[in-house]
Amino acid sequence: xxxxxxxxxxxxxxxxxxxxxxxxxxxxxxxxxxxxxxxxxxxxxxxxxxxxxxxxxxxxxxxxxxxxxxxxxxxxxxxxxxxxxxxxxxxxxxxxxxxxxxxxxxxxxxxxxxxxxxxxxxxxxxxxxxxxxxxxxxxxxxxxxxxxxxxxxxxxxxxxxxxxxxxxxxxxxxxxxxxxxxxxxxxxxxxxxxxxxxxxxxxxxxxxxxxxxxxxxxxxxxxxxxxxxxxxxxxxxxxxxxxxxxxxxxxxxxxxxxxxxxxxxxxxxxxxxx
DNA sequence: AGGCGTTCCTGGGGGC
DNA sequence: TGCCCCCAGGAACGCC
Numbered sequence: 001x002x003x004x005x006x007x008x009x010x011x012x013x014x015x016x017x018x019x020x021x022x023x024x025x026x027x028x029x030x031x032x033x034x035x036x037x038x039x040x041x042x043x044x045x046x047x048x049x050x051x052x053x054x055x056x057x058x059x060x061x062x063x064x065x066x067x068x069x070x071x072x073x074x075x076x077x078x079x080x081x082x083x084x085x086x087x088x089x090x091x092x093x094x095x096x097x098x099x100x101x102x103x104x105x106x107x108x109x110x111x112x113x114x115x116x117x118x119x120x121x122x123x124x125x126x127x128x129x130x131x132x133x134x135x136x137x138x139x140x141x142x143x144x145x146x147x148x149x150x151x152x153x154x155x156x157x158x159x160x161x162x163x164x165x166x167x168x169x170x171x172x173x174x175x176x177x178x179x180x181x182x183x184x185x186x187x188x189x190x191x192x193x194x195x196x197x198x199x200x201x202x203x204x205x206x207x208x209x210x211x212x213x214x215x216x217x218x219x220x221x222x223x224x225x226x227x228x229x230x231x232x233x234x235x236x237x238x239x240x241x242x243x244x245x246x247x248x249x250x251x252x253x254x255x256x257x258x259x260x261x262x263x264x265x266x267x268x269x270x271x272x273x274x
Numbered sequence: 275a276g277g278c279g280t281t282c283c284t285g286g287g288g289g290c
Numbered sequence: 291t292g293c294c295c296c297c298a299g300g301a302a303c304g305c306c
Contacts, residue, residue: 003300008296018298059300075301076298076299076300077285108283110298110299112282149276150275152276155277256277256279257299258297
């Protein structure tokens with residue numbers, strides 16, 4: 001399930017092949033993959049379809065041109081494979097062909113992934129919160145944001161309009177590292193724990209990026225697995241001893257998601273009488 | 275406002 | 291072995 005580090009890993013991987021090259025064609029192999037445009041629009045709208053840059057915003061891979069951007073969202077099971085050979089797979093949903101004979105094969109078993117065409121980042125920015133690794137994302141800002149909401153902390157961190165890029169894995173990891181139970185209510189978490197959470201979110205994301213992300217089931221880049229899987233502390237560890245206190249890690253359902261938690265060392269901050 | 279259920283999808287696992 | 295059912299989950303959407 002690609003989250004910020006996995007998307008960043010994909011960007012780092014495809015960037016050198018694409019920047020400066022002209023996009024020849026986007027071929028939708030599966031009908032619904034192009035979310036807000038048609039194959040022909042690429043020729044009509046993209047006047048000089050030379051790739052200016054490839055970068056990440058939230059969980060989107062942004063391929064930018066002079067006056068437009070193409071945004072790719074991998075959702076659950078999307079993968080990009082870059083190759084100058086024919087790529088065979090049952091689950092190709094789209095192919096982006098470049099002038100240098102390289103193509104990006106969008107492979108997506110569950111078909112939730114989509115490709116978008118926009119003039120610029122405005123639409124995406126309007127629906128997304130700050131980048132957790134961004135310069136402006138200070139612990140004071142985060143404290144203010146979290147305390148202004150009275151909301152389940154896990155649901156809040158998963159909400160892309162609140163903060164960008166986090167998903168189920170890195171939320172569980174960050175909350176565990178910070179000793180905050182995912183059932184907590186955001187504005188009741190003490191300041192020192194919010195600061196700790198801020199720092200652990202950034203630390204976890206950076207370490208994951210340095211290890212090319214996490215491979216649970218589906219994520220890889222051109223078949224290469226992310227190594228962060230080896231560094232996970234709670235995610236997927238139901239029944240195993242907590243690395244901090246030796247209590248058993250439990251799997252619960254919180255905010256509609258499978259959630260891994262140590263009930264002993266993750267403090268639950270909730271209203272006493274409710 | 276925020277929580278919750280539903281939808282989109284398919285493969286894989288459990289139960290029998 | 292086989293078949294059915296349920297589950298996984300990011301994000302959008304509708305409902306209360």
